[in-house]
Amino acid sequence: MTRAALITPPGPAGIAVLKISGPQSPAIIQQIFQSQHQNTASHALRLGQIIDPHNNDIIDQVVLDSDLDTDPPSCEINCHGGPRIVQRLLILLRQLNVTIVPWQQLTTPTTIAQEVNHILPQAKTPLVVRAIAAQHPKGLTAWLKQTIQQLSANPQSLPAVQSFITNHLLPTYPLTQKLLSGFTVVFTGPPNVGKSTLANALTGKTQSLVADLPGTTRDWTNQLTTIASIPINIIDTAGRRPTNDPIESQSLAQAQPIIESADAIVLILDITTNPSAIQHHLNDLPKKPAPLVVLNKSDLASNPNPPHLTISALNRTNLPQLQSALITRLNLNNFNPTAPRIFTPRQHNLLQKLTTNITPTTALSLLNQLNL
Ligand SMILES: Nc1nc2c(ncn2[C@@H]2O[C@H](COP(=O)(O)OP(=O)(O)OP(=O)(O)O)[C@@H](O)[C@H]2O)c(=O)[nH]1
Numbered sequence: 001m002t003r004a005a006l007i008t009p010p011g012p013a014g015i016a017v018l019k020i021s022g023p024q025s026p027a028i029i030q031q032i033f034q035s036q037h038q039n040t041a042s043h044a045l046r047l048g049q050i051i052d053p054h055n056n057d058i059i060d061q062v063v064l065d066s067d068l069d070t071d072p073p074s075c076e077i078n079c080h081g082g083p084r085i086v087q088r089l090l091i092l093l094r095q096l097n098v099t100i101v102p103w104q105q106l107t108t109p110t111t112i113a114q115e116v117n118h119i120l121p122q123a124k125t126p127l128v129v130r131a132i133a134a135q136h137p138k139g140l141t142a143w144l145k146q147t148i149q150q151l152s153a154n155p156q157s158l159p160a161v162q163s164f165i166t167n168h169l170l171p172t173y174p175l176t177q178k179l180l181s182g183f184t185v186v187f188t189g190p191p192n193v194g195k196s197t198l199a200n201a202l203t204g205k206t207q208s209l210v211a212d213l214p215g216t217t218r219d220w221t222n223q224l225t226t227i228a229s230i231p232i233n234i235i236d237t238a239g240r241r242p243t244n245d246p247i248e249s250q251s252l253a254q255a256q257p258i259i260e261s262a263d264a265i266v267l268i269l270d271i272t273t274n275p276s277a278i279q280h281h282l283n284d285l286p287k288k289p290a291p292l293v294v295l296n297k298s299d300l301a302s303n304p305n306p307p308h309l310t311i312s313a314l315n316r317t318n319l320p321q322l323q324s325a326l327i328t329r330l331n332l333n334n335f336n337p338t339a340p341r342i343f344t345p346r347q348h349n350l351l352q353k354l355t356t357n358i359t360p361t362t363a364l365s366l367l368n369q370l371n372l
């Protein structure tokens, strides 16, 4: 498949760049590009015109930068940046069976600044935008500059640099991925305790079916919400109880791996549940992450178990307390968005290599590759 994308920002500009990539790109260029310059070397810049082969209209005067050595071959059309010209070029390419894709699909960022631009559209909350945007020119870039200077001046500081990478930078990677995709918080507990009511109350949606009928939720549901600007996927599962119903036991079995891989587990119980029954429910759940016990329906009875958080999902009582308890469970209380962090597999691979048994010279070369 041959694809094309506008790789400069949309909107009026002096110059716009359209990239075409795929096996057909040389053939397509041959159909639409005319030039006095016959130089067809694989990396030649050529001034010429884009001409619509259907009616011989000249669309624009452009500079063509072809890269025929790569697999697949690609080329960049540097045209005038008026939106109308860009639009006509894209329409022409589409008529020639080129698939128009978002720019992210055709560019491979090799600098931290490019990676920030590449990843930012995936950030779902202002805090996550801040955590990514803070990495250039501050954050990761600033750390990199300072580390290159330090290591050049004093090659013996390599072990200290390596220990900073191991202890402070590499662990940020899984965290950043969760900030981008959302942490997973699973709601579990017996039937009819108000799991779905609580999920709906926290997400402001009515996705989970609520009924005064034990076993209402059969399949698990996933709702994205935001707590303290952290994206969180709330997974509402089927109530846990011994059952002979094959559909119900299947949904319970399906929930098990989801519970085991969650970032936090909330065990929701009725406020009247006694301490030994609470312990019994806890015994059925993974020890890690330690489940957060929440006693619901506080509007119906007073709390006999003071150490546990009591709420009323129906009346929305104590929901802020529950939200902050969740942030604590996710270890995000001291989250500092401006601290250096890594956020792409490329950065992760390079930094991992840096922690192996290497010389200061190799370390410097790897550090320089972080910002090609
Ligand atoms: N009084 C009171 N009733 C509540 C509260 N939260 C939920 N309920 C009611 O409890 C019943 C069950 O609520 P659900 O949210 O469907 O319970 P669930 O835990 O999802 O149940 P299953 O899907 O069957 O496992 C409904 O009638 C809710 O209105 C609460 O805080 N107080």
Ligand SMILES: [Mg+2]
Pocket: 195, 196, 197, 208, 209, 210, 216, 217, 236, 237, 238, 239
């Ligand atoms: Mg339910």
